[in-house]
Amino acid sequence: MKKALVMLATAVAMSGAFAQTPAPASAPAGAMAAPAGKAGHERNVEDRIAYLHSQLKITSAQESQWNAFADVMRSNGETMGQLFQQRKTAANLSAIDDMKQYASIAQAHADGMKKLVDAFDPLYSSFSPEQKKLADVTFHQPGGPNGGPLHHGKGKGKGGKAAPAPASDAAQ
Structure with a gap:
């Protein structure tokens, strides 16, 4: 159970800012390094x-x-950063308190994703066909890494180039 919670917490942390695609190869070294506190996360x-x-x-x-x-x-x-910081600094939590804290993180993530989808919808609608293809590839990888749940923005294929979305997934 604890391993599952850690894996789920990792997934939520990685997707907290939505579309956390890998930095392009031209990004400066350390651009994807773990943030050092609030400034690093921002x-x-x-x-x-x-x-x-x-x-x-x-x-x-x-x-x-x-x-x-x-x-x-x-x-x-910002919300996810605060929640994970609270979780990191919490000490001696009972199992039920730990689960409740994680449930609040999962709920905040779900709420945040809903807000993000609502904000992305009109933007995506304004995209040209080329931009829509770019967005579809950037935010989609079937089955996610290692066949797990979808992690938007991890759609890099071999050689660091975005993998094309399969034709059968066009309706997603």
């Missing part, structure tokens, strides 16, 4: 936002929708 979220902005080729006409989406990413990242 930097990682900002790096992710900048990467996605570039990857998705956001146009000036899409900036207001993009900004709404990025603001939700920031808010979600």
Whole structure:
């Protein structure tokens, strides 16, 4: 049970800011390093936002929708960072308190994802067909790493290039 909770907590942490795609090969060394406190976490979220902005080729006409989406990413990242910091500093929790704390993290993640989807929908609708293909590849990997649950933004194929989404998954 504890191993399952640790694995789930890791998955939630990795997806807390949504679409945490790997930094491009041209990113500076350490760009994907674990954040050192709040400033490091915020930097990682900002790096992710900048990467996605570039990857998705956001146009000036899409900036207001993009900004709404990025603001939700920031808010979600801040919320998840605070919850994981609280979890990290909590000592001597009973099993039930530990489970309750984790349930609140999982609920915050689900709530944050709903807000993110709501912000991404109008942005995605404004995308050109090329941008939609880029987004589909950037945010999709069938089965997730190691056949596990989906982890959006981990869709890198061999050679560090984004793997094309399978044709059968076009309706997702």
